[in-house]
Amino acid sequence: ASTLGASAAAKGRYFGTAVAAGHLGESAYASTLDTEFTAVTPENEMKWDAVEATRNSFNFASADQIVAHAQGKNMKVRGHTLVWYSQLPGWVGGLSAADLRTAMNNHITQVMTHYKGKIYAWDVVNEAFQDGGSGARRSSPFQDKLGNGYIEEAFRTARSVDPNAKLCYNDYNTDGQNAKSNAVYAMVKDFKQRGVPIDCVGFQSHFNSASPVPSDYRANLQRFADLGVDVQITELDIEGSGSAQATSYTDVVNACLAVTRCTGITVWGITDKYSWRSSGTPLLFDGNYGKKAAYTAVLTALGGS
Numbered sequence: 001a002s003t004l005g006a007s008a009a010a011k012g013r014y015f016g017t018a019v020a021a022g023h024l025g026e027s028a029y030a031s032t033l034d035t036e037f038t039a040v041t042p043e044n045e046m047k048w049d050a051v052e053a054t055r056n057s058f059n060f061a062s063a064d065q066i067v068a069h070a071q072g073k074n075m076k077v078r079g080h081t082l083v084w085y086s087q088l089p090g091w092v093g094g095l096s097a098a099d100l101r102t103a104m105n106n107h108i109t110q111v112m113t114h115y116k117g118k119i120y121a122w123d124v125v126n127e128a129f130q131d132g133g134s135g136a137r138r139s140s141p142f143q144d145k146l147g148n149g150y151i152e153e154a155f156r157t158a159r160s161v162d163p164n165a166k167l168c169y170n171d172y173n174t175d176g177q178n179a180k181s182n183a184v185y186a187m188v189k190d191f192k193q194r195g196v197p198i199d200c201v202g203f204q205s206h207f208n209s210a211s212p213v214p215s216d217y218r219a220n221l222q223r224f225a226d227l228g229v230d231v232q233i234t235e236l237d238i239e240g241s242g243s244a245q246a247t248s249y250t251d252v253v254n255a256c257l258a259v260t261r262c263t264g265i266t267v268w269g270i271t272d273k274y275s276w277r278s279s280g281t282p283l284l285f286d287g288n289y290g291k292k293a294a295y296t297a298v299l300t301a302l303g304g305s
């Protein structure tokens with residue numbers, strides 16, 4: 001096949017990208033999206049501050065634009081994200097524990113109900129663990145007021161709302177085996193043992209020279225898959241350029257293809273010009289939508305040409 005999406009499909013996987021609603025009107029952006037990708041993740045539009053800036057007043061306009069576009073092109077949608085410490089409106093942090101629990105479950109229920117039947121996988125909880133060697137949970141209104149049990153509660157609520165959506169835990173710096181990924185692993189293992197509903201783990205995979213593709217990436221994906229969950233590469237981008245960047249992209253694709261339960265790869269944007277790494281060139285298309293060496297490397301690794 002001659003596109004990323006079709007080549008990944010031939011391997012039984014999707015190939016997705018983060019999308020910003022504000023760029024869909026740019027013809028080169030939309031045509032590259034429609035030609036190359038089979039899945040989308042709204043980059044910001046489904047986050048708490050975007051959909052519920054005011055308590056119990058929901059605005060889905062921007063996210064709906066992306067979902068409608070994706071549905072029109074038969075693309076999967078990854079929902080990102082329901083419970084996260086960041087991009088959280090100020091009112092959430094001011095609630096009492098009891099009120100926060102109600103607000104969290106209401107947020108999950110309202111958002112998932114709005115998109116019921118349209119979402120392939122939800123990042124139910126995002127980035128709940130600290131970096132570094134402690135393996136501890138990250139401080140957030142949820143963690144600090146509700147304790148460790150908020151994650152389980154979020155997944156149980158999510159399952160009750162849309163039983164057909166895959167429910168994922170998503171994080172970064174968990175791509176190799178380290179204290180942080182060990183802590184996530186222990187949580188997922190515990191959830192599976194106790195029947196807490198979880199279907200998938202997302203590995204964001206934001207790589208740069210300080211944090212390159214780990215040598216045990218495949219082994220780490222495999223150990224999670226062996227717990228009985230799907231694994232997905234959810235926010236891939238790799239700083240750099242030329243053949244070094246291309247080689248790293250090849251390593252990532254090969255790792256996913258080597259793990260049967262790695263169901264797809266999402267890159268965190270289409271073109272370098274709109275990357276969240278404003279000064280970098282971490283994506284597959286340059287600022288003029290030209291295909292980079294990294295693009296060719298990914299296409300080739302997926303078996304396309």
Ligand code: G3I
Pocket residue numbers: 043044086087172204235276
């Ligand atoms: O929409 C406002 C706009 O009204 C305002 O004028 C402008 C001025 O700063 O800000 C705009 O909001 C920005 C938003 O992106 C939309 O462009 C925020 O400032 C900016 O902080 C926000 O950045 C996003 C970041 O998450 C926030 O944490 C990035 O686009 C997005 O790529 C990034 O994505 C995260 C994933 O969700 C989770 N994993 C890490 C990943 C990279 O940081």
